[in-house]
Amino acid sequence: MKFALKRMLGAESFPYQGADLxxxxxxxxxxxxxxxxxxxxxxxxxxxxxxxxxxxxxxxxGAKVRLKGMGLKGGNPGDLYLTVRIEN
Structure with a gap:
């Protein structure tokens, strides 16, 4: 399953571990x-x-997608991990 991604400007803090968000x-x-x-x-x-x-x-x-290099910068950039939650 593939997710398409477009970049824009914005702001919000996500939980992180190391450089990954x-x-x-x-x-x-x-x-x-x-x-x-x-x-x-x-x-x-x-x-x-x-x-x-x-x-x-x-x-x-529960489907997950990894957006490589979209996490925190510095040294090796981290990744952004997205998890799908379907509401009832």
Whole structure:
């Protein structure tokens, strides 16, 4: 399953471990079935980012995606890990 990604400007802090950031994307059952674009704002060190993640149709609860190099900067940049949560 592939997720498309677009970059924009923005801001929000995510939990992190080392240089990696973690975030959950909440979807309705309808969004999960049809596919959707979700906006995510976050802080990457001092840099503010906004991403638009295109979630494909048929995604399942707990699906994970790794966005390489989108975590914290400094030394080796970390990754951003997204987990899909489907709400009832």
């Amino acid at each position: 973690y975030h959950e994307i909440a979807l309705s059952q309808k969004e999960a079935a049809a596919g959707v674009e979700k906006k995510i704002k976050y802080q990457r060190g001092k840099e503010k980012k906004k991403l638009v993640v295109k979630v494909p149709a048929g995604v399942t609860d």
